Amino acid sequence: MLSIQITTGSDVPIFRQIVEQVRAAIACGKLSVGDPLPSVRALAAEIVVNHNTVAKAYAQLIRDGIVESHQGRGYFVAERREIFTKAERTRRVNVMIQPLVSEAALLGFSGEEVLAMVEKQFSKMVASNQGNR
Amino acid sequence: MLSIQITTGSDVPIFRQIVEQVRAAIACGKLSVGDPLPSVRALAAEIVVNHNTVAKAYAQLIRDGIVESHQGRGYFVAERREIFTKAERTRRVNVMIQPLVSEAALLGFSGEEVLAMVEKQFSKMVASNQGNR
Amino acid sequence: MLSIQITTGSDVPIFRQIVEQVRAAIACGKLSVGDPLPSVRALAAEIVVNHNTVAKAYAQLIRDGIVESHQGRGYFVAERREIFTKAERTRRVNVMIQPLVSEAALLGFSGEEVLAMVEKQFSKMVASNQGNR
Amino acid sequence: MLSIQITTGSDVPIFRQIVEQVRAAIACGKLSVGDPLPSVRALAAEIVVNHNTVAKAYAQLIRDGIVESHQGRGYFVAERREIFTKAERTRRVNVMIQPLVSEAALLGFSGEEVLAMVEKQFSKMVASNQGNR
DNA sequence: GTGGTCTAGACCACG
DNA sequence: GTGGTCTAGACCACG
Structure with a gap:
């Protein structure tokens, strides 16, 4: 089960804390290719932040090419690919x-x-x- | 001659790019103690930004104690002194x-x-x- | 409740008057560690100056290490730490x-x-x- | 003979240095009531500053009530009077x-x-x- | 011609 | 609604 720890009062924006922790979870094998991420609203409720903030983090992860969205089914860990040279x-x-x-x-x-x-x-x-x- | 390169559209604010490049010039010896910095308006014209933006950068350098301003004469690289613990x-x-x-x-x-x-x-x-x- | 009094037409710049009054409020205990400062726009409206002028004053207080800003939340009186020799x-x-x-x-x-x-x-x-x- | 020492590179504007030194000369008795001050252009030449700067200093001394101008004859130390309560x-x-x-x-x-x-x-x-x- | 301050107003990031 | 940055333009001080 993915657990995200948010520190308000840090200089790091919340959405970035989410991005980094999801990336860390993937990097260390806690999440594998094809695994589902918590739904935007579920995660938002769990860590008590605005759901727009979670959505923004997930959008970033998609831009970074490490998460995929399957319309209506949710977000999943994507096949690993290099996006930057x-x-x-x-x-x-x-x-x-x-x-x-x-x-x-x-x-x-x-x-x-x-x-x-x-x-x-x-x-x-x-x-x-x-x-x- | 100090040359400042600005990248607009970067996520690094313009004033911070100026600060960093002046700092780098001083750190690597391109500018020495007592050397004048380009005047606020001259630099603003050269890199095509508002003069307030340059003034903000220079003010930052003053606060860090590495530059001095002399009313009516301009900005100069300050004597090095330890101001921080x-x-x-x-x-x-x-x-x-x-x-x-x-x-x-x-x-x-x-x-x-x-x-x-x-x-x-x-x-x-x-x-x-x-x-x- | 922090009240700032501005004298226009004084030879002391407005932003410096703000800095000095906030400093005085902290020095004498009217504001304690963790207390929020008025928001930039709210204070600007109250004392009828441009928000940039308040922002400049607050930036000064941050550089002096006596105030902290938390993106999207506002400014707060910082923990006291010795930053200067x-x-x-x-x-x-x-x-x-x-x-x-x-x-x-x-x-x-x-x-x-x-x-x-x-x-x-x-x-x-x-x-x-x-x-x- | 009144001698004025100017320090460029100080934070104190030149005109203010002149004001202060004339005041000091009067305070310590080097100049007495009725004594003439050097002419604007003579002093400007001697201390090598713009004559407008000397004129500004003298104007300040007049405003402060400690020097008088006698049209065409020059500037003189005025009778002492209190201008501020x-x-x-x-x-x-x-x-x-x-x-x-x-x-x-x-x-x-x-x-x-x-x-x-x-x-x-x-x-x-x-x-x-x-x-x- | 130097720097210093301020306003009005815009646009962005974060949530 | 918070703060952060920037522009255009004005006006002042010093010399």
């Missing part, structure tokens, strides 16, 4: 790394310190994903 | 790392790959710093 | 003391008189703080 | 003290610390005035 994915990450590097340097951090911080947050994320299993 | 500086870097890590994971990158990309951009910044000396 | 905090206070001392001297006040006035306002703030507890 | 002068100083007190409190300074800082800047100002004699 490697170059495009690399570009998107680098766009976020560049300001991080400038900011960290101006704040007086060394490259090693930043690498350590990145590694730490990666581990933290993995740990919290495990917690969802 | 260690905890605040760490917090600020982590605020930028968190979405990076999350986005990279969604795009299918491993922690190692991201670390390598961060390291690479750090080296690039240092290298261009040398080139400008 | 001792040197920076001292510098900021001195930046405010310098014109005060200069102006007071021009108006014919002695150092003792100014000290007495500063002390009085400090007591007043503490007193109203107690009143609000 | 005590209440008004007090009000003006308090307007500057109030934000100082809030800001200092939010930055974590005690009343004693602020008083010490105010006293220090007062002494510094007096010392620099003596230096002008």
Whole structure:
């Protein structure tokens, strides 16, 4: 059973929290290809958010190509396919790394310190994903 | 000569693109302490945005303590001084790392790959710093 | 209920008057951690200024780390955290003391008189703080 | 001979630096009632600023009632007279003290610390005035 | 010609 | 209904 945890008061919009948790559930095998997602209204009721918010998250997942909608039957985990080229994915990450590097340097951090911080947050994320299993 | 490239239609606001590019220019040594920034109106004309947008970006840089304004004369790269506590500086870097890590994971990158990309951009910044000396 | 009084035609910009009054309200305990600030548009309507002017004031308060914004929900008084180094905090206070001392001297006040006035306002703030507890 | 020292790159506008130094010269007895001030153009040439800037400073001194212009003859130190009531002068100083007190409190300074800082800047100002004699 | 502030009004994101 | 961003344009201060 898919369980979604919402943190209001976070900087991350609710719809994005839903997207990320569904993706994490698929990535870690909790949801497999062809599995149904909870209906928009059921999930909205369960996590107590506006159903438009859930619909928006599902729309995003469809745009990302990892969920499919079958008219009248609901949403299902889609066959895995790559939608972005490697170059495009690399570009998107680098766009976020560049300001991080400038900011960290101006704040007086060394490259090693930043690498350590990145590694730490990666581990933290993995740990919290495990917690969802 | 500082050249700013603006991407309209990006999800990164224009004023933030300006802030990031000025910061990058200072971090990598393209701009040094005491150097003037382009005037608000001149830069606004050059990149074809409203002058208020440039002023907003410059105000942000002032708050971060890396630029100074002298009434009637313009903006200049400020003497470096530590204005934030260690905890605040760490917090600020982590605020930028968190979405990076999350986005990279969604795009299918491993922690190692991201670390390598961060390291690479750090080296690039240092290298261009040398080139400008 | 936070009430802001604006003096137009003063040499103090409107946005700064807002900043100062919100700061005073927080400093003296009229507003506590977690309390919501009036919404940008509501305050703008109440004091009859443009919403951008209120937004600018609130942005300033965020940069100073004493207020937080939660997308779609509004602005709230932030948990107190030290974001500035001792040197920076001292510098900021001195930046405010310098014109005060200069102006007071021009108006014919002695150092003792100014000290007495500063002390009085400090007591007043503490007193109203107690009143609000 | 009246000597004015201008610091460009300060936050204090040049015209205000002139005003303050003329006032200081009068306050400390270097200039007495009836003494002539340097002509606008002579002073402008000496301190290398635009003559409009000097004219503006002199206009301010006239508004403040401490200098008089005698058409065609120049500017002279006026008979001392009070232009602001005590209440008004007090009000003006308090307007500057109030934000100082809030800001200092939010930055974590005690009343004693602020008083010490105010006293220090007062002494510094007096010392620099003596230096002008 | 520099920066600083403000308004009126628009359009977007989130929910 | 919240906040966030941007434009067009105005008017002021300083020099």
